[in-house]
Amino acid sequence: GAVVSQHPSWVICKSGTSVKIECRSLDFQATTMFWYRQFPKQSLMLMATSNEGSKATYEQGVEKDKFLINHASLTLSTLTVTSAHPEDSSFYICSARIQGWGDQPQHFGDGTRLSIL
Amino acid sequence: DQQVKQNSPSLSVQEGRISILNCDYTNSMFDYFLWYKKYPAEGPTFLISISSIKDKNEDGRFTVFLNKSAKHLSLHIVPSQPGDSAVYFCAASGTSGSRLTFGEGTQLTVNP
Numbered sequence: 001g002a003v004v005s006q007h008p009s010w011v012i013c014k015s016g017t018s019v020k021i022e023c024r025s026l027d028f029q030a031t032t033m034f035w036y037r038q039f040p041k042q043s044l045m046l047m048a049t050s051n052e053g054s055k056a057t058y059e060q061g062v063e064k065d066k067f068l069i070n071h072a073s074l075t076l077s078t079l080t081v082t083s084a085h086p087e088d089s090s091f092y093i094c095s096a097r098i099q100g101w102g103d104q105p106q107h108f109g110d111g112t113r114l115s116i117l
Numbered sequence: 118d119q120q121v122k123q124n125s126p127s128l129s130v131q132e133g134r135i136s137i138l139n140c141d142y143t144n145s146m147f148d149y150f151l152w153y154k155k156y157p158a159e160g161p162t163f164l165i166s167i168s169s170i171k172d173k174n175e176d177g178r179f180t181v182f183l184n185k186s187a188k189h190l191s192l193h194i195v196p197s198q199p200g201d202s203a204v205y206f207c208a209a210s211g212t213s214g215s216r217l218t219f220g221e222g223t224q225l226t227v228n229p
Contacts, residue, residue: 006160034216043219044161044206093160095217105151106217108160 003027004096006109014117015086021079021112023094029074030096034106035067038091047092050077084116120144121209123220131228136194138223140207143188147209151217152181152192155204164205165192197227 003026011019023033031052036044048069049057056069066088068080077096081088091113095106121142130136138152148169153161167174167181167190174181180193194201204224208217 004160009158043221044217046216046218049216091158095160105163105166107163108153110160111158113158 004094004107004109006094006112008112009110010113010115012115012117013084016083017116019081019084019114021081021092021094021114023077023079023096023109025075025096028096028098030077031074031099033071033077033094033096035069035077035079036093036095038093038111044093047079050079052077081114084114086116089114089116118143119221120147121207121218121220123205123207123223125223126221127224127226129226129228130197132199133196136192136197136201136225136227138192138194138205138207138225140190140192140220141188142190142209144209144211144218145188146211147218149210150181150183150190151208151210152179153206153208154201155206155222161206194225197225199227199229201225201227 005024007022033050035047037047038044046059047062050069050071052071058064071077091111093111095108097106098104123140151166152164154164155161165176165179165181167183172183183190204222206222207220210217
């Protein structure tokens with residue numbers, strides 16, 4: 001099946017640090033990738049839609065200057081949490097969808113646990 | 118505004134019996150629905166989906182039913198196995214390639 005790889009899986013860093021998370025589609029090309037955030041015991045909330053070669057589309061309430069998204073190739077999207085603070089601590093998950101005809105599900109990476117001290 | 122709701126935060130069933138997970142939605146523009154299974158500290162794994170033009174889709178032990186008039190879908194797992202124990206999320210989108218809206222999840226526990 002389709003594989004989406006996310007790296008790193010766990011990050012612990014000091015407040016004020018910027019953290020970059022990578023999301024790769026390993027065996028397919030993805031013009032669109034999605035970034036979600038999940039707080040403990042809550043649902044996955046879409047943060048932004050990453051579009052290859054163009055600007056990301058952010059959901060309401062998500063600061064685009066805080067969460068920088070770059071989708072420079074058909075297999076890689078990155079999310080950079082700039083000047084991270086403890087309230088940014090969360091589980092960040094990316095997904096991608098195989099392009100093609102008909103209904104295609106989004107496939108998810110294994111997520112990145114971000115802990116800001 | 119929670120457009121996709123899973124009203125049961127948890128469900129416990131005996132091994133070999135049927136597990137039924139329910140999901141309701143409010144947005145009539147949704148036309149593609151999915152179920153995902155998630156273990157702690159991992160990303161969701163796709164299980165099964167259904168388009169709004171169908172009312173049932175089956176894949177092995179998993180069957181998804183869609184009742185558009187009631188804006189309700191359900192996931193049936195039969196027979197349930199201990200390895201099925203996980204959090205199950207239903208999700209919906211307006212088209213198959215667009216953003217997903219997730220429910221809150223239901224923790225399924227299958228007891229041996």
